[in-house]
Amino acid sequence: MLTFMEMLISLITAAGVIVLCPLVKGLVPSSFLNNLLSIYEEYFCTPEITLFFRTDCGLSDNQMYDVASTYLRTKIVDSSKCLNVGKTVRQERPTFDIVPGAEAIQESERVLKLYSRDFVWGTPGREWSSIILEHPTTFEKLAMDPVQKRMLKDDLDKFVNRKEWYKKVGKAWKRGYLLYGPPGTGKSSLIAAMANYLKFDVYDLDLSRISSDSELRRIFLSTSNRSIMVIEDIDCAKLEDREIEIEEMSDQLILQKPKFTLSGLLNFIDGVWSSCGEGQIIVFTTNNKEKLEKLDPALLRPGCMDMHVHMPYLTMDGFKQLVSNYLGIDGDHQLFEVIAGLLENKKVTPAEIAEELLKSEDPNVALRGVVEFLEQK
Structure with a gap:
């Protein structure tokens, strides 16, 4: 508590300042006052400010x-x-x-990261949590048709090197891929190979956890440039049809819970919001392309899914790549002809054959095991 004398002194000082300030301004030149202020700041005030850079x-x-x-x-x-x-x-x-x-x-010093929407362990207010992506798959190790592999690499090279071209034609610098094929044919491995090849981070987006278009907007805006967004099993996503959306919008008096719609997704892939972000790739996957027929055709067209990549059952070219990876055989083998004949009539995935090749480090034993597996298939 201030004493009576302290309060009195404060009042007298304030009154003096109020009375003297106009007199000083009228009698003393402003340039002189400015010089005094500069000298005071130089000796008694810090000449710098502190900036904090948040992550x-x-x-x-x-x-x-x-x-x-x-x-x-x-x-x-x-x-x-x-x-x-x-x-x-x-x-x-x-x-x-x-x-x-x-x-x-x-x-x-760049380390690739795999991002997911982990609300339990993620930092509050952050849309993504991440771990280091250490997937060893490269294009050279993929059990994939060589021609198709070359076409995909060329397409990726063309995309990342044409930033100015996209700007020139007035198109968002983004690219969409659809990977389709049975489970175990290497869709996830291909995504990892793309990330390693381009040095792009990967964002794994589960559409089933999206409750509204506004939430989807926050998610897309929180991703970094030059990254890969993965949307798996797009055929299983529950997307409201655009015709249904229009019908519901006609009744403005009905209070509805915000929901995730197809229009919202299309808006971020190839609409107005698609320009938010540069050098981004969106990869959709499905185990059965025929199921995509139930989706709106707008989602399958160029601009959303620019390139469709079929991941078929294992071929002989893919098998030889697996043998090179697991057994170190880069040439021919006496059992290759037998295996080639069996693969023509069998539907087998690279994952199944890879499991057989893991059973022995002896090439002869491992390949005989593959023959027995295919004969029993």
């Missing part, structure tokens, strides 16, 4: 944090926990000079 910026990753961490990586020790960025009074805005070779530093 996230709203729904997205903070690119300034990545830039700052790259720049400071060569100037601080690993034990540093707090980084302060200064700005002097004379600077109009914060400046940040990037060290030469910053992109090389980022690329050399």
Whole structure:
């Protein structure tokens, strides 16, 4: 509590300031007052402000944090926990000079990540949680038709190198792929190979957990550029038909719970919101392409699913790749002719044959096991 004398002194001081300020301004030149203020700030005020760079910026990753961490990586020790960025009074805005070779530093230390919507372990307010993606599959190891493999790699190369072309033609820099084939034919391995080839992070999106279009919007906006969004089993997704949506919209008096709609999905893939993000790839998968007929044709057209990739049952070319991977045989073998004849009449997946090849490291024993498996199939 202030004493009576302290309150009286404060009132007198305030009154003096009120009375004297107009007199001082009228008698003393403004330039002189400005110089006094500058001298006071120089000696008694700090000449810098502190900026804190958060890892996230709203729904997205903070690119300034990545830039700052790259720049400071060569100037601080690993034990540093707090980084302060200064700005002097004379600077109009914060400046940040990037060290030469910053992109090389980022690329050399880049670790691919697999993102999923994990609300239990994820950070509150974040749409995704992540783990390091260490899948070893590459295009060279895929048990896939060589011609189809080459076509897909060429398509990916063309996509990532045509940013300016997409801008020139007025098209969002995105690409959609549909992978279809029976379970065990390598769809997940192909996605991992694409991620390793392009050095893109992977986002695994489960549509069954989406409750509304607004939630879907937050999810898409929180993904990074140059990434792969995976939507598995698209034929099983419960999407409201657009005709039903229009009928329901005609009755504005009915209060409905927000829901996830096909129009909302199309809007982010090939609509207005598709321009939010660059260099993004969306991969849809299904075990049975015929089931896709129940979906709206707009979802299957170019612009949404630009390239359809069939993942068939194992062929002889794919089998030889598996033998090279598991047994180290890159040439011919006496049992190959027998196995080729059996594969023509059997429906077997790469996953099934890979399991047989794991049973022995002896090529002869392993291949005889494959023959017996195919004969009993």
